[in-house]
Amino acid sequence: MEETPTHSPYKVLIVDDSAIVRGLVTRMLAEDAEIDVVGSVKNGEEALAVMEDGGIEVVVLDIEMPVMDGLTALPKLLEIDPTVRVIMASTLTKRNADISFQAMTLGAVDYIPKPSSSKDLNVGEGFRAELLDKVKAWAEQRRKMLEVEHAAAAAQKAEASPTPPPSEPAPEKPARSEDETADSDGEDGPAGGKANAFRAEMSVEHQQLQKQGRIQRKRFTAELRPRPMQRQQPVQMRPMPQQPQHPAPGAQPASSSADGGHASAEKVASPAQESRAATPSRDPGRLIRDAAIAAGGQAKTAPKVAARSATPSQATRTAPQPKRPVAPPPQKSAAVRQARSGSAPAPAKRMATRGGISLLPEKRIAVDAIAIGSSTGGPQALFEVLRGLNGVRQPIFITQHMPATFTTILAEHITRLTGLKCQEAQNNMPIVGGQVYLAPGDYHMTVEGRGGGRHLMLNQNPPENFCRPSVDPMLRSLVASYGGNILTVILTGMGQDGMLGGRDVVNAGGMVVAQDEQTSVVWGMPGAAAHAGICSAVLPVGGIAAYVKKFAGGR
Incomplete structure (x- = not known):
């Protein structure tokens, strides 16, 4: 204490x-x-x-x-x-x-x-x-x-x-519209x-x-139909404003x-x-995000601090500000070149496109497998994502942090509520396209073999990221079996499980998409992946299935 x-x-x-x-x-x-x-x-x-x-x-x-x-x-x-x-x-x-x-x-x-x-x-x-x-x-x-x-x-x-109500005097509105600067201050x-x-x-x-x-x-x-979520298009978001606005003293920049x-x-x-800005984050996932930013990204609040610290008496200091946005373009091109070469660029080399998160460029890959990792809040998110994946031809591998017995029930509910056939993994189980394989509680699930000889294997190796089953060993085995033809989804959950395995996927030529913070119960696992710079998209849970189908196809 x-x-x-x-x-x-x-x-x-x-x-x-x-x-x-x-x-x-x-x-x-x-x-x-x-x-x-x-x-x-x-x-x-x-x-x-x-x-x-x-x-x-x-x-x-x-x-x-x-x-x-x-x-x-x-x-x-x-x-x-x-x-x-x-x-x-x-x-x-x-x-x-x-x-x-x-x-x-x-x-x-x-x-x-x-x-x-x-x-x-x-x-x-x-x-x-x-x-x-x-x-x-x-x-x-x-x-x-x-x-x-x-x-x-x-x-x-x-x-x-x-907007004045009908009872308000009419002159007030023209007075406000004549001088926008003074009006906004007022x-x-x-x-x-x-x-x-x-x-x-x-x-x-x-x-x-x-x-x-x-x-x-x-x-x-589980019984809810897919509903519209936050519809921001993260990939299409414009970079942060190159030059912060200079409101009157005390005014808050609206666009930061x-x-x-x-x-x-x-x-x-x-x-x-x-009012809570000075309060340390209580989201367990933010610890990982902050560490990632400290290791390789710019401080997310830098533009805000610069905007707030500017005062009329410091007008002479505004000239150096345009120098900040000049640096990112070379970083972006370098990051794109590295991404196209098949290796994940280091976080320090990337352009921070969205508040410290840099996205890798999308690429057309021959998706042979879909992998999903989730933890706290995962069952609800899984139901929503999997409902939208009906018709995919690829096998879907899921590691959800969950104890034994509960994974058995989860597999049954996935089958009943999503229309996809889901099975708890068993040793030497052959892999069939279009089916869902769920890691059983207390066992790591891996894939061995290549081509038509691929099959599932279970082990009780030590927990990774304090979890068994863990997402990372599943992703490592998928890279060994499928190479870079993998599309990985990291859903809501505590910790950073899936971040290291996702980096292996990207290094092999595959892609990673993470659930956004707004729709995550805990933005730990997806936040860690996002801030590690390995994601091609960060999306609300309601938009993930459509994104996956865009690359993995389906009927």
């Missing part, structure tokens, strides 16, 4: 009929300064009473309980607060795994397998680490989503405010103040989040974006997040 969290603790409710389990789980969470366990109850009915008081961000919900079980309580909890994140907790049985997946179709966001006995629970360091990671990740994801919603509402108010002052006050009021303990219908829950469920991958979203969200 050397560092005190600078943000308010995440509010968590524990629901389990076992007093021993409740006590142990409560203690595990309460030991972390970033978490506040606001309640610990023994059934769903008591959980509903606690939820009525408001303020709960995450519920850890048991399945089998007297009075009201978890599956019955789940929709009632979401009815009280559609934004609450519910994590199902169950022992590792096939029946409970199946119920957990049913719960995810009803609105639960994740699951966590409980050890089969209280003794195992007490000494289960792995369970504790997974519990803390998932509670924090989902609570933080909820806060980010709400910040975007609040900022969007504030922006709409700000946009509406310059508008930013009052409008910005109102917007900031609105956001501050809405963000304190999220007191307004309990209003039904005010904020819609952002989630993926800390993350080019979500330029339009952050134009709205950045004012609401400004």
Whole structure:
């Protein structure tokens, strides 16, 4: 506890009929300064009473309980607060795994397998680490989503405010339109103040989040049809402005974006997040992204700092600013030449096209295999991506961080919900085009052989990236078998699994596409790949299937 969290603790409710389990789980969470366990109850009915008081961000919900079980309580909890994140907790049985997946179709966001006995629970360091990671990740994801919603509402108010209602005096509008510079300064002052006050009021303990219908829950469920997502076209995004605008003192540059991958979203969200700018990132994936930027990319906030530090008295310093954009063109051509030669250019050599993320040029490859890696939030993302891959002729290999038994259920749900035949991998299983192969829990899945003799192999080699199954060994084996004819997709998840294997894919001549931050539950794995400079595209989850089909074909 050397560092005190600078943000308010995440509010968590524990629901389990076992007093021993409740006590142990409560203690595990309460030991972390970033978490506040606001309640610990023994059934769903008591959980509903606690939820009525408001303020709960995450519920850890048991399945089998007297009075009201978890599956019955789940929709009632979401009815009280559609934004609450519910994590199902169950022992590792096939029946409970199946119920957990049913719960995810009803609105639960994740699951966590409980050890089969209280003794195992007490000494289960792995369970504790997974519990803390998932509670924090989902609570933080909820806060980010709400910040975007609040900022969007504030922006709409700000946009509406310059237009005077019929009752307002007419002269005000001409006065504003005559002098745009003075007008924008005047508008930013009052409008910005109102917007900031609105956001501050809405963000304190999220007191307004309990209003039904005010904020819609952002989630993926297995039964949902593919829905329109953020439609930014990352590859077509223009580079960051070569010369920052110079607003009046105190005015905020409207076009600056800390993350080019979500330029339009952050134009709205950045004012609401400004007060949190000094707060260290609580997204586990951002640690990897920041490390990658420090190792090989420009600081994402450099243009913002330069713009804010400029004052009227420093007008003489504006001349050197055009020198900054002059350097990237040679870097871009060098990066393109290196990419075309088949090797991934070093991050320091690339042009930072979007807030520190550089994209490799797309290339036409003969795609013989599709590989997908995912972790936290992965099942929902997998369902959405795979629905759009019906008709592909290539085999699809998936490594999802998930324990045994749960992978069996996941394979069944993929088959039922996507129309693609999915199987858990087995030793020496021959590979057939158009089928999906899922790495079983606790085993690394690899591919051996070439041509028609390719087959799957499983092993229990040491975990990589703290995971087994792991994405990296799967990708290495695919490169050895298919060479560069691989299209790899990195979906939502903690850590950086898939980044090193993805680099091998790119070095061999293949391509990598990552899920964007806006639609990721945790932008760890895809963020690591994006900031390593190995991606040809960073896309919302709803656009990944179409991108894959563009290169892999399909009927």
